[in-house]
Amino acid sequence: MTAQIIDGKAQAEALRAAVAGEVARLKADHGFVPGLAVVLVGEDPASKVYVSSKAKQTVEVGMNSIEHKLDVATTEADLLALIGKLNADPAVDGILVQLPLPKHIDSAKVLEAIAPEKDVDGFHVVNVGKLATGQWSLVPCTPYGSMILLRATLGKLAGKEAVVVGRSNIVGKPMAQLLLKANCTVTIAHSRTQDLPAVCRRADILVAAVGIPEFVKGDWVKPGATVIDVGINRVPAPEKGEGKTKLVGDVDYAAAAEVAGAITPVPGGVGPMTIATLLGNTLIAACQRRGLAAPAYFAEIDRDLFR
Numbered sequence: 171m172t173a174q175i176i177d178g179k180a181q182a183e184a185l186r187a188a189v190a191g192e193v194a195r196l197k198a199d200h201g202f203v204p205g206l207a208v209v210l211v212g213e214d215p216a217s218k219v220y221v222s223s224k225a226k227q228t229v230e231v232g233m234n235s236i237e238h239k240l241d242v243a244t245t246e247a248d249l250l251a252l253i254g255k256l257n258a259d260p261a262v263d264g265i266l267v268q269l270p271l272p273k274h275i276d277s278a279k280v281l282e283a284i285a286p287e288k289d290v291d292g293f294h295v296v297n298v299g300k301l302a303t304g305q306w307s308l309v310p311c312t313p314y315g316s317m318i319l320l321r322a323t324l325g326k327l328a329g330k331e332a333v334v335v336g337r338s339n340i341v342g343k344p345m346a347q348l349l350l351k352a353n354c355t356v357t358i359a360h361s362r363t364q365d366l367p368a369v370c371r372r373a374d375i376l377v378a379a380v381g382i383p384e385f386v387k388g389d390w391v392k393p394g395a396t397v398i399d400v401g402i403n404r405v406p407a408p409e410k411g412e413g414k415t416k417l418v419g420d421v422d423y424a425a426a427a428e429v430a431g432a433i434t435p436v437p438g439g440v441g442p443m444t445i446a447t448l449l450g451n452t453l454i455a456a457c458q459r460r461g462l463a464a465p466a467y468f469a470e471i472d473r474d475l476f477r
């Protein structure tokens with residue numbers, strides 16, 4: 171068997187087109203343009219790339235992009251003061267602080283300072299708690315994007331056996347909550363799980379979010395399963411030349427693709443969905459703050475997945 175390759179780039183493009191259409195409609199019908207503020211502290215090369223992609227794509231869908239690039243030595247107090255200003259700024263609908271933050275800054279404190287209604291990352295405890303209790307909330311971008319890919323691949327998810335490998339606050343836990351909300355039977359597996367290969371082999375939907383290159387092996391995949399690889403790991407690629415690197419996921423892609431029914435590649439799978447859903451969340455936050463109904467495209471996704 172050779173798996174269907176789930177095209178995250180194409181899905182992200184479709185999502186961005188839908189966001190652009192809704193932004194134009196909001197401008198025409200309600201006279202406002204949503205604004206997304208992205209805050210970067212320091213010089214982490216990958217973070218710099220992600221932040222400039224976020225700003226570029228925000229503008230491409232017709233929204234306002236507000237970028238704050240702060241020195242690596244910025245104090246926690248200064249960062250909290252900036253967040254306070256963005257919370258109070260009516261032109262800002264969404265606030266995202268790029269992670270990881272430098273070590274001298276307490277990330278949890280910073281994330282809790284963002285107004286929950288502008289928390290387009292869905293990391294604030296209010297949004298985490300709402301998701302956990304089945305209430306409507308802004309949802310973390312990578313898990314949300316993964317759910318949209320699952321919907322495009324499988325349609326309804328109800329009754330499916332889902333295994334999430336990894337229990338981070340950013341991906342593993344919210345992913346498990348979303349799968350549960352979609353009526354899957356969910357297992358969260360982690361470093362202390364006994365007989366991890368056997369647990370993974372139970373999964374109709376296998377989500378790998380451990381941050382270890384090619385950790386999930388081909389013979390851990392149930393034949394026909396859908397594999398969502400959330401990992402983005404840069405590893406040496408001597409076959410490309412001395413000092414060269416490449417991106418791989420948390421799944422041994424070549425081996426898993428022989429067994430799976432469908433699989434996300436790395437790059438080009440979940441990654442591109444992360445920024446597209448961020449734009450979607452900004453649009454949703456902008457509507458929510460003004461008492462407007464959720465844009466039709468997103469209401470439909472919610473209805474298909476969670477009702």
Ligand SMILES: Nc1nc2c(c(=O)[nH]1)N[C@@H](CN(C=O)c1ccc(C(=O)N[C@@H](CCC(=O)O)C(=O)O)cc1)CN2
Pocket residue numbers: 220266267268269270291311312402417436437438439440441442443444445
């Ligand atoms: N505040 C946040 N910080 C971080 C998040 C997040 O969701 N919120 N996620 C990651 C990084 N990230 C966005 O910030 C991100 C990661 C990957 C991609 C992506 O498109 N990946 C491409 C490959 C890109 C490359 O060549 O390097 C792919 O997988 O195809 C976009 C965004 C950590 N921080």
